[in-house]
Amino acid sequence: MSGLRRWLAEGTAQRWLTAAAVLLALGMVAGLIGVVVEVAGGFFWPQRLVELQLGDGSNVLGEVWDRESDPGSPGMERVRVKVGNRDLFGADFRWIRESDVRKRDFPAGAWLIERREYGNFYGFPIRLELPSATVAVADPLFRTALAREVDGAHDLVREERGLLRRVDRLHAPVAKLMVLVAAAQRRGEDAHALEARLANAQRSEDEATRPIMERLAAARQRLNQARLVMSTADGREKQVPVSAVVRAVPVNRLGSAQKVGLYVERWWEFLADEPRESNTEGGIFPAIFGTALMVVLMTVAVVPLGVVTAVYLNEYAREGALTAAVRIALANLAGVPSIVFGAFGLAFFVYTLGGGIDRLFFSNVLPTPTFGTGGITWAALTLALLTLPVVVVATEEGLQAVPQAVRDGARALGATRWQTLRRVVLPYAMPGILTGAILAVARGAGEVAPLMLTGVVKLAPNLPFDSVPPFLHLDRKFMHLGFHIYDVGFQSPNVEAAKPMVYNAVLVLIVLVVALNLTAIMLRNRLRRKLRGSAV
């Protein structure tokens, strides 16, 4: 008995228990990140294309994605093959029983065509049809000719995008006048003057856009003329317009260096490009940008508000029932489900505040809302409210850690209360304030539910920041990585094909949050180093 007691008192077991708890926590984090990195890291790596000859004599070409025991026939395995060619086969994937496979081959002539529409195409090129000539696949010039055409198509697509953007910009004044006319008519006012202005604007828009539209049409025609003729594994012929080709790669013939190049290129496209095919392909740049901008706006809103609140509570307010009530309220605010904040944001910021702004400053376009609809400002403010308790509590802790002797020192030198606060107490409490900001950023960047009610959309046509004055468009809706993950992973028509994209987006979101946090932590540690030794 006394042996057991001594053993307990020594605390060896307790030490192992605490170590085990740390290990468990670490393991869970490592597991989460490991799964994400494994799936996300491998997706962009070029996969070999396998050609399978089946029992019925048909051929299948594609990438092997999965292997599992066949639930239909015990003891047998089946593989999931991404066969692509969605426009021909109707689905991207096929399950194939191992027992059905007669022959397995990695044909050197198999190509992967990444397309702007209908996903990947797997097959064997036959010839390249150009307006001036036809290049057969056996021709030694085939690969250079195809590469040149695809590059040209990229340029043309980029030009087309730029032209469309200019057309959009030219249309903006007309669109505004149309809204004004409609609003005036609905109010029963005389809209003749407006209508005349609208007609004028439309005329000048037509004049300005006509040359652009002509160039667009010409660009499109050029784009559609070049065609790549392919054959599928089962012998069907398919024409792929070169304009639809993102890249064409003879995957099975790639060397290691080329594979690495393709891998990097795909990651870059993912990070820097816009999404295609209802977000399941292409890039996520608008979502990254929207997330980062929203977090920055949120931080700009919540840190000053939280710090001022904490300063009042800690420095000015007399301790009593009221301050206790405020602190309890703040603590409870931290426990409110985030969707409730979303509902509040919608009711208060969007409808009440935004609606009020619209009635005051944008009444001429009502009922079309300007600020009275979800937007990046309202989303950021809603999250600022959500993260307010974190900032207040951390700042209060920072303020309480300022030694009374230091405050007295400043007062004794003739500083007023405000001067003491401004010049001594706040700099001293800065690490605490930054800790609050770090926690707020970490919480805010990962939050999705409130955003769905206050301004996030699946696809935003324009970034909230662009070259059109006033450059920062705080009323615009925006894309967000968290919502993107939910949307692509669970709401897209092609969940299976999009799954790796979800993991990639998760990885990017984690990296983004870690990067935002690390920046703040480094800033705090620099300040801490400056303050080190102050306790003497």
Added chain:
Amino acid sequence: MSAHPEALGLRDLVLGFGETEVLKGIDLSVSSRGVTALIGPSGCGKSTVLRCFNRMNDHLVGFWHRGDISVTGRDVYDPTWSLEALRFQVGMVFQKPNPFPLSIKENVLFGPRLAGITETATLDAILSRSLQRANLWDEAKDRLDASALEFSGGQQQRLCIARALASSPDILLLDEPASALDPIATARLEETIAELSQDIAVLLVTHNMQQAARVAQRTAFLYLGRLVEEGETTKLFSAPRERLTEEYVTGRFG
């Protein structure tokens, strides 16, 4: 009393916080040159006496007082004398070094900047003179822009003295300034105090009777909120008038 005019004065001061009476009728006069030490057991009100002169007690909850407190012959509660102006006149150094999280230079110039001095030449002159008077110039001159928190405890305490001196006060209040320092740092600090007291009045609260004997020309013994005895240090220690003083200085209680 010496030939110099009075720097600090208390007339029948009764002072307390809420229900507690801390000082029970004190008369004290401190000359405008030299060091006066305040000794007495813990809780006898030494620090409270010290904090009367720059009105630091005013910030404590439930503070009240009766009687007069004067600095250079003027009532500290004179409504035409602002709190800030009073504190420019009366510098104070605390038990623990309390440098601000700023550079050495900005620590010293904290007071002058509050007073609205912006001229670089004036500020530089104040900076070097204050550091020199606090015996810190040699250690600080090459690192004026370094953080004050990188200094050792003794250096920090002398920096706090320099900071107090930068407002060119006539009086310096020292509240057990050596209590957090090692013997060598204490010796340097005492040297500094002795030099300063040739120009200004220093009121020193200390726990350490040897320290009082070393640096103070006059000493006051405080016990349970009353001033038991005040006089020349050598006399107070060698031939005290009161029995209580004798018992305290010989270490029979305290």
